[in-house]
Amino acid sequence: MDESKYLYHYTNIETLALILKNRTIRFNSLDRMDDLQEQQTADVKNIGQFCYISSWTDDSTESIPMWNMYASLKKGVRIRLRKNPFKIYENYATDLDKFKSISVTDENNGKPLYSLIPITEIFEKGFYSAQMMSENLLYKVEYTDNQDKLYPRILNDDSESFTLNMGLIGKYKNLHWAFQHEWRYILNIIPLNLNQPVAKSIQDFQFIAKKMRLGSAKQPFPYYDMTISDEAFNEMEITLSPAISLGNRIIVESLIEKYNCVAKLEDSCLLGLI
Incomplete structure (x- = not known):
C-alpha cells in the first residue's frame, strides 16, 4: 500500500455521519479556524473569510494530540481518503441554455468542459471560484516564523488599478502547529452574480473587489461542501478512536452499513494503550 497517495482527517462521529450521508467534504472559511492568526x-x-479550506494530515501514524483536539478519544474517527478525492463534473454548453441573460457558444464542439464545481451551480447561487476548473486543490502547509508569510501583503496597487493576491492566504502557519503535518484543500470563493450580461458582471466584480479591499465585503456563505467521487468514496477507510465506547462503535458500524458498506473499518492501534 502506497500511503503517500492518501491523507487523513480526524473528526467526530456526527461529522462522519454527514460525510457518509451526503458524500461531501466541508470547506470552512479561515475565520472559523482554530488558528486565529492565519486569517x-x-x-x-477580513479577507480570510473568502478562503475556504479542508484540513488533512499526511501522517499515517495515529496522533494522540490530533485525536484529542479534533475527534476525542471516546467518540471520534479518523478518515482516510485518496488525495484530491473530489468529483469531476462534465459541463456542456446546453447546460447553460436556461440562463437567458448570457450568450452561449459551443467552443468545444460538443465536448464537455470539466470542473470541480458545476458551472450551473455558480450561475444559480451567485458566486465564483478561480479554482473551480482545477483538478488539484491540495497544498502542503508550510510552518514558519517568517512574519512576511504569516501576515502577507496581498494588495498590489498602482495609480490605475489594483489586485488582491489571494494565493498568499491559507498556505502558511506558525511553527507551533507543525505537529499537525497538515495538507489542505483550498478554494477562494467570492460573491458574484454571473447570470447577467458580461458588462454588468465585470462591473459587479470591480465593485466587490473594492469592498474586499476595504474589508467591508461579506462572504457568500460560511462553508462550502465538495462532493466526493464514487471511486474515492468506495476506497474510504475509517479508524475508530482509541477509547471508543461500545455504543459509539455500534453507531459508526451502522453508519457504514447504511451509507458506505464497502468502507473499511479499523480499530485504533492505540486501543487498550490509553
Whole structure:
C-alpha cells in the first residue's frame, strides 16, 4: 500500500455521519479556524473569510494530540481518503441554455468542459471560484516564523488599478502547529452574480473587489461542501478512536452499513494503550 497517495482527517462521529450521508467534504472559511492568526494579512482586513479550506494530515501514524483536539478519544474517527478525492463534473454548453441573460457558444464542439464545481451551480447561487476548473486543490502547509508569510501583503496597487493576491492566504502557519503535518484543500470563493450580461458582471466584480479591499465585503456563505467521487468514496477507510465506547462503535458500524458498506473499518492501534 502506497500511503503517500492518501491523507487523513480526524473528526467526530456526527461529522462522519454527514460525510457518509451526503458524500461531501466541508470547506470552512479561515475565520472559523482554530488558528486565529492565519486569517490575517498585513494590509487587508477580513479577507480570510473568502478562503475556504479542508484540513488533512499526511501522517499515517495515529496522533494522540490530533485525536484529542479534533475527534476525542471516546467518540471520534479518523478518515482516510485518496488525495484530491473530489468529483469531476462534465459541463456542456446546453447546460447553460436556461440562463437567458448570457450568450452561449459551443467552443468545444460538443465536448464537455470539466470542473470541480458545476458551472450551473455558480450561475444559480451567485458566486465564483478561480479554482473551480482545477483538478488539484491540495497544498502542503508550510510552518514558519517568517512574519512576511504569516501576515502577507496581498494588495498590489498602482495609480490605475489594483489586485488582491489571494494565493498568499491559507498556505502558511506558525511553527507551533507543525505537529499537525497538515495538507489542505483550498478554494477562494467570492460573491458574484454571473447570470447577467458580461458588462454588468465585470462591473459587479470591480465593485466587490473594492469592498474586499476595504474589508467591508461579506462572504457568500460560511462553508462550502465538495462532493466526493464514487471511486474515492468506495476506497474510504475509517479508524475508530482509541477509547471508543461500545455504543459509539455500534453507531459508526451502522453508519457504514447504511451509507458506505464497502468502507473499511479499523480499530485504533492505540486501543487498550490509553
